[in-house]
Amino acid sequence: xxxxxRPALDSEQIAxxxxxxxxxxxxxxxxxxxxxxxxxxxxxxxxxxxxxxVLSVGPEASLGIASPQLTVVIxxxxxxxxxxxxxxxxxxLPISKQVIVVDDGSLDGTQQLIRxxxxxxxxEPIFHSINQGKGAAIQTGFxxxxxxxxxxxxxxxxxxxxxxxxxxAPIQAGQAEVxxxxxxxxxxxxxxxxxxxxxxxxxxxxxxxxxxxxxxxxETCYKAFRRELLQSIHIEQRRFGFEPEITAKLARRxxxxxxxxxxxxxxxxxxxxxxxxxxxxxALWCIVRYRFG
Numbered sequence: 001x002x003x004x005x006r007p008a009l010d011s012e013q014i015a016x017x018x019x020x021x022x023x024x025x026x027x028x029x030x031x032x033x034x035x036x037x038x039x040x041x042x043x044x045x046x047x048x049x050x051x052x053x054v055l056s057v058g059p060e061a062s063l064g065i066a067s068p069q070l071t072v073v074i075x076x077x078x079x080x081x082x083x084x085x086x087x088x089x090x091x092x093l094p095i096s097k098q099v100i101v102v103d104d105g106s107l108d109g110t111q112q113l114i115r116x117x118x119x120x121x122x123x124e125p126i127f128h129s130i131n132q133g134k135g136a137a138i139q140t141g142f143x144x145x146x147x148x149x150x151x152x153x154x155x156x157x158x159x160x161x162x163x164x165x166x167x168x169a170p171i172q173a174g175q176a177e178v179x180x181x182x183x184x185x186x187x188x189x190x191x192x193x194x195x196x197x198x199x200x201x202x203x204x205x206x207x208x209x210x211x212x213x214x215x216x217x218x219e220t221c222y223k224a225f226r227r228e229l230l231q232s233i234h235i236e237q238r239r240f241g242f243e244p245e246i247t248a249k250l251a252r253r254x255x256x257x258x259x260x261x262x263x264x265x266x267x268x269x270x271x272x273x274x275x276x277x278x279x280x281x282x283a284l285w286c287i288v289r290y291r292f293g
Contacts, residue, residue, distance in 0.1 A: 070097040070168065071150045071227065072161075073141030075134050077104040079155035080113055089161040090153060091121050099123040100141045101155075105131035135242035139235050151224040159221050163262045168224045176258040177229050178250060180215065181222030185261035196266070203283050207244055210291040211251030215259060219243050219283075222262055229255070240279040241286040248290035 072090050076083055083101075090099055099121075103111050105128045114125045126140055138152060149168050153161055163181065170176040204218040223246065233253075237245045250257060 068096045068098045068147040069149065070095050070164075071141075071145035071147030072097060072099050072153050072164065073138060073145065073150065074099070074101045074153045074155055075104060075137035075141065076101060076106065076110055076114070076155040077131060077134070077137070078106045078108040078110055080106075080108045080110050082157050083110060083113060083155045084117060086153065086155055086157065086161060087117050087121060087123060090164070091123070093161065093164060095165065098145065098147050100126065100144055102126045102128070102137040102141045104128045104133070104137040133239040135235065135240065136238040138242055139238075142230060142235070145227055145231070148227060149224055150227050150230050152221055154221045158265055160263055163222070167222050167260055167262065170258050170260065171224055171226060176256070177226045178255055178257045179224045180217060180220050180257055180259050181262035182215070182217035182259040183220060183262060183264040184216045185259060186263055199280055203244065203280070203287070206284070207247055207287050210287050211248055213247065213251055213257055215247070215257060217259065218247050220262075237282075237286060239282065241282045244283045244286040245290050248287060251291060
């Protein structure tokens, strides 16, 4: 065994500790305390130095992590059936990204699903204690965004996450500050009910008249922005009024919005669609209020 290879101690060495007088023991104890204090002072100095570095360059830079090129904000409310697939597909996008999933007070197990996803995927979960509305969830995600470009991804399967790359391409190329993905520029889409189509066309047309834009799909989920521009705009609407509000406020700043075609698979109210008639009237109010108010 290892201890057998060590040299044997003679009787004087064994007896030495017993021969130490009280003053020597006190001196040793004092020296030990002084050494411990010096060590703790060095640790404190090192911690203060590290804190100053983090504050000066930011937590990401201190870890050698560059700011992501893209932030994807995923608002979710009772989306247990589809959220996992959406998050996994977003995480596979070929770009450095920050994925923020904001649960808006779900009651169907979505919150636990998000926690489980966060254990195995690089996502940042945020939870609202009560349901506040899609606009409120989007605002929470926007406030936490760090990417150069920010885009919204719904938690259902109506919009294919792989299309995000084509939506943000004009911003990456320096051709636009804001890009909307239009469901009506792609000829092969399976459009939703005629009521939704009529409502969207009416709202988009009215928004164009008020804003001077030439959009085909103001109500689209896929809206991509340069983060600095987006975070400089105060968003007020907490439900689906976000769409006309942000469009009107961009118009007031003279920002031109570019559109690109996207594929779209609509779902029914039975499948979880949440927008309703009152949101139509609220959108009308928002178009007028935020463009001229």
